[in-house]
Every structure is written in C-alpha cells, then in structure tokens.
Amino acid sequence: MKALEVDGIDVFYRDVQAVWDVSFDVEPGEIVTLVGANGAGKTTALRTIAGLLKPRRGTIRFQGEDVTGMPPFKLVERGLVMVPEARQLWPQMTVRENLELGAYGKEARKQRNETLGVVLQMFPILEKRSHQNAGTLSGGEQQMCAIGRGLMAGPKLLMLDEPSLGLAPMLVRQVFAALKEINARGVTVLLVEQNVNQALALANRGFVLETGHLTLSGQTRALRSDPRVKEKFLGEAAL
C-alpha cells in the first residue's frame, strides 16, 4: 500500500488553473521531493493534499483511503501533516505553546509530553527559547519550531513546504539533517523545494513541476545527472 497517491488532480484559484493533471505517489518510508521554480504550483499541490484547497478533478489517497476534499483536521488525525511555507507560527504565543498546540488532535494529545521530549532533543535551541514569543525567533529557529510543531501532531507522512526558504546555507544543512533524522525515525517525508540541488541530494525520488504540469520524475540519482534538470535548475548548462 502506498503512503500517498495523487491521481490526476486539477486545482484552481477561482478561475485560474494552477495545477494541471498532476499525478505522483509516495512509498512508505521514502523521502520524495517535489521541485520546481517559483510559481510552478508546488505549494498549491501541497495545500490541496493537506485539505486547504479542493481539487476540481482527480483523487488523493492516503494509506489506501480516498481522502479527496477531506478537511485538514481529519487528515491530521490520520497522520497526514503539513508544515506550511514561511513557517507561519502563532507569533503572539510562546514557543512552548506553539509546540503544544501542534498536538491538538485526540491521539497526539495523549503522547504530548513524550513527543515534546523527542522534539526538544532534536532541536535543543527550542528548549532555550521555550518561553519566548514565537514572533521573536530568528528565521532558522522559526523553521525548527514549525517542523517541531508538525512533529507534535504525530505524523505518518510529513509534508514540508520550502523549509530552506530564506535560511543561510549552514542552517539549510541543519534543517535537511533534521529531515533525514525524522525520516530515520520512520516518518515518510514529502518535501517541496526550490533549492533543487539539496532537495535532490536528500530525497530518494523526485518529481519536477513546471507551470502546473509534472514534466520529469524518477530516482534522484538519475534526475541529478539529467541534462534537462541541470540546465533548468542546477545552473550547469554552460559547463
């Protein structure tokens, strides 16, 4: 059984179509990345899977169950959790409150203190910032807090929207290392990234999205040496 199957979804913002007939899948335990330029429809696709948008056509299956059009809170209960773009913390709540509220669902609430321990061990800086308002954190700390909040929900599949956005290279490496560790703990990861090079280095498989269409897919090893990917994203065309 696949962790996630997206089958031919069309997504619109009012009358403008942003995603055209996109299909892809994620196997349990994998890291899969969805890469593409700004405005390619990556975020739209992810928000649709998370239940914030409804596809006009196509189906989404999570662990074999048809979840198309299901509201986000039901998806979170099932273990399909998204860490939104640009962190989107609750700025006037403390780091601790942000994390605790991540475990809002019934099941997650029972495990709250154990999960919190794991998250604080993974991101020790959050322990130090515990009683600070999330709005006062630096960009890197905010990203860690956002990932930590996602983990608090007890995800089976964790989807991340551009976790490297606006971070210094050293912090990007740190965040990607954390994703690797999360995956090693048994969480399937779906990563949306503009930072194509590093995303392909981390993931097992990749899909390339261009202006709303899926154009390339395959093992990341093959994608990284694909001339089309090199030309478009890795800036090695001249070499």
Added chain:
Amino acid sequence: MQKFVIVALNSLLAAGLYATMSYGLAVIYGVMRIINLAHAGLMMLAAYATWALNDRFGLDPFLSMIIVAPAFFVLGMALYATLIRWLPRSAAGPSMQSLLLLFGVWLVLQNLAYAIWGGDTQSILTPYTMESVPFLGGRLGVPQILVFVVSILSLVGLNLVLRRTYLGKAIRAVTQNRDAAMLSGVNAGQIAAVAFGIGTAFAAMAGSMLSTLYAFTPDFGRSFLLKAFCIIVLGGMESFTGVALGALVLAFIENFASAYTSIPVSYQDAISFTLLVVVLVAAPGGLPGLWRMLDRRVVAR
C-alpha cells in the same frame, strides 16, 4: 484635585463595561474577520431578557446574567449554525455579504422586540439603583461599582479560558494564523461557532449590565456599538490588552470632556465618533500599531 480623582474613578468604572462590550466584537472579528453588526441588537435583547426576568420573577439583574449569558451563548452558536457559516470567507476583512447579513439580523431583532414589548421605554429599578457610597469625599454609584466588578470578573474568566484551555488556545491560534491552526488539526468551523457563541454571550452580559444603568427601547445599543467600534479600532482589533487600553482611553476622554469642558453629555457619541475618525486617519493600526511604530523608530536610531 478631588474632582479629578472622582472623574478618573468614574472613567475606570465605565471602562470595565466598555471592555466587556468590546471583547464580544473583538473575539468574533479575530476568528472570523467579520464585524458583528448585530451586536447592538443582541445587547438590546439581553436588556429585555434581564428586564423580563426581573419583572416576572423578581430576579436581580446581576443574578439573571447566570441564565442570560449561557442562553445567549447557545443563541450565538445557533446563529452561526443557521446563518453565519454560509458566508464566503475573506481573509482581507469583512465582506459586504457579512455586513449586510448581520445588519439584517440586527433589524430583525429590533422589530421582534417592537412586536413583543412595544416601543415604550423600559427600565429596571432595584433597591440599590439610586444608592451610592462615599469615596474620597465624592460618591460612587452602587450599580456602577457592581458593573465594574462583574466586568472585571468576566474579563479575567475569558482571559483564563483563552490562555489555559486547549479550546482557548485554539481560538487564539485561529486568530493569529488560521491556516496554521487548521494544519495543526484545529476544526476551524467548530472554533468559529464557539467564538460566535462567546461573542454573543459577552454582548448579552454587556446588555444585562447596561439595563441596570440606563433606560432602553428596542432601538437601544446603537451608541454603545459605536463606542465598541471605536475601542476595537483603538485597541488594534485583535489584542486582548489593546482592547482594555482602548476602553480606558475612550472612557477617560468621554468623562473628562464632560466634566472639564462645556460639551454637553448628549454630545458624548460625537466624542467617540471623532476619536474613531482620528484614529483611522492618524493611526490605522490602533495603539499597538502606534507602539510598534515608535518602537521601530527607537531601534532605527
């Protein structure tokens, strides 16, 4: 000096009621980004409910809040379930549809009150309505003091719910970032229903308390809605302390204007309206916005 202290105290007492009346609007705005224009109608309805309970059963208006507030909480949830939830969502601010719908609800409530109770002016007379206690050489009205105490209790209660319970934290989360709240498993529709219930219950408490201070007709509440608008704009729309500050500022300005200038009391509404316009033009972010701006300037230096 003595006059100053008494006017300041009266302002403080008024501010408590103003804050209670405004939190109902602020909670609903925060969660749903709609302005509850029916707020005045709900205050009026609560005043009549309090009056009816007093008239029929001799129930004290302050005690009747124990019945009225929960009943209006349920009424608010029912309003949400039947009408409000169908409104299109707009992240930018109140949609035209929401304003028209809630204005319509206000009109319906008003005419319902005319149909049931007629247009005569009503008031509630209790043994302590005319009582006052000496304080620092002046006198403070007993109803005013009771209203202040109940207001503070209700605000402390609301604050505890918002800070300590999962439900309250979910309300704050939806207010601060709705998408993030939904992605953390918060059922935004359910939270909106509860928030509308809380907002309505606070309108009801304000209405019950107003009925101990003023006479009322089915048109009652309009000028208080205007004051509440002024306060939440001043307070920056979604911050708890901001609204309390806004209530204080308005109450002090109103009371001192009528005590120290020759502006007649009947012009009080003009004061809140002028203040509203001034704030919208000079500091659209309200007091918190002004604070942030000054803060940034200091940092920039």
